[in-house]
Amino acid sequence: MDLKDSGIFRLMSDKMAWHNQRQEVLSKNISNADTPEFRPHDLVKFDFKKQLRETARMPLAGGENGHLSGTIVSKTGFKDGQERNPYETAPAGNAVVLEEQMMKVGQNAMEYQTVTNLYRKQVGMLKTAMTPPR
Amino acid sequence: MAIPISGAAAAYASAATRGLSAPSRSGPTEGPSFGDMLESAVGQSIQTMHKGEEMTAKGVLGKADLADVVNAVTNAEVTLQAVVNVRDKVISAYQEILRMPM
Numbered sequence: 523m524d525l526k527d528s529g530i531f532r533l534m535s536d537k538m539a540w541h542n543q544r545q546e547v548l549s550k551n552i553s554n555a556d557t558p559e560f561r562p563h564d565l566v567k568f569d570f571k572k573q574l575r576e577t578a579r580m581p582l583a584g585g586e587n588g589h590l591s592g593t594i595v596s597k598t599g600f601k602d603g604q605e606r607n608p609y610e611t612a613p614a615g616n617a618v619v620l621e622e623q624m625m626k627v628g629q630n631a632m633e634y635q636t637v638t639n640l641y642r643k644q645v646g647m648l649k650t651a652m653t654p655p656r
Numbered sequence: 657m658a659i660p661i662s663g664a665a666a667a668y669a670s671a672a673t674r675g676l677s678a679p680s681r682s683g684p685t686e687g688p689s690f691g692d693m694l695e696s697a698v699g700q701s702i703q704t705m706h707k708g709e710e711m712t713a714k715g716v717l718g719k720a721d722l723a724d725v726v727n728a729v730t731n732a733e734v735t736l737q738a739v740v741n742v743r744d745k746v747i748s749a750y751q752e753i754l755r756m757p758m
Contacts, residue, residue, distance in 0.1 A: 529713075530709055530712055530713055533713055533716055533717075534712075534716055537716050537717075568717070568718075569717075570717055633718070636715065636722065637716055640712050640715060640716060640725070640729065643712075643729050643733060644709075644712060644729075646733065647705075647708075647732065647733055647736050650733075650736050650737055650740055651736060651740065653740065655743065655744045655747045655748070
């Protein structure tokens with residue numbers, strides 16, 4: 523039994539993967555807090571419908587070994603975007619504001635915790651429904 | 657998720673009409689029968705579960721107030737536990753009847 527067959531669990535694990543990747547991006551920003559000409563990155567906001575559309579895109583089928591596979595790259599991660607208008611830029615061109623990044627990290631952690639709690643609740647309900655009659 | 661639940665509801669409904677409404681028709685009371693009561697309770701429980709799932713999805717997407725999400729999920733959990741407990745009671749009562757000496 524794969525929990526991902528059910529819509530709500532797929533949604534929740536997708537969201538958790540998004541938070542996971544966002545944490546990576548934010549830590550990369552923080553570790554580059556003093557790199558010249560570095561602009562902070564952030565993930566595009568999580569949108570389930572957009573996510574579905576991304577995964578529903580089909581690759582080109584090839585009949586022979588030598589056929590080209592088309593130009594659509596199959597992406598595994600979520601979309602990563604550079605900050606368009608950063609809050610402030612240092613003279614060296616670095617645009618990372620540590621306070622801002624820390625706020626984002628905190629928000630990310632909080633939302634992740636919310637999703638894990640909801641996940642636990644849903645799994646608990648499934649288990650309740652599966653208990654044999656006493 | 658939704659398909660087995662509605663299937664169970666249909667099974668409950670058919671059981672209620674087949675097994676329980678027949679004796680109530682012959683009885684002198686005119687109020688809603690035990691079967692009707694059970695059916696409406698089960699229907700309400702299913703609605704609560706659906707609401708819990710919907711609010712979970714909204715909460716994950718950040719489209720709902722967190723307090724509402726917690727409320728709905730807790731409601732769903734408690735309702736499910738109540739339903740499971742009632743089911744256990746019914747089954748144990750049935751087994752008790754089966755064990756009765758003829």
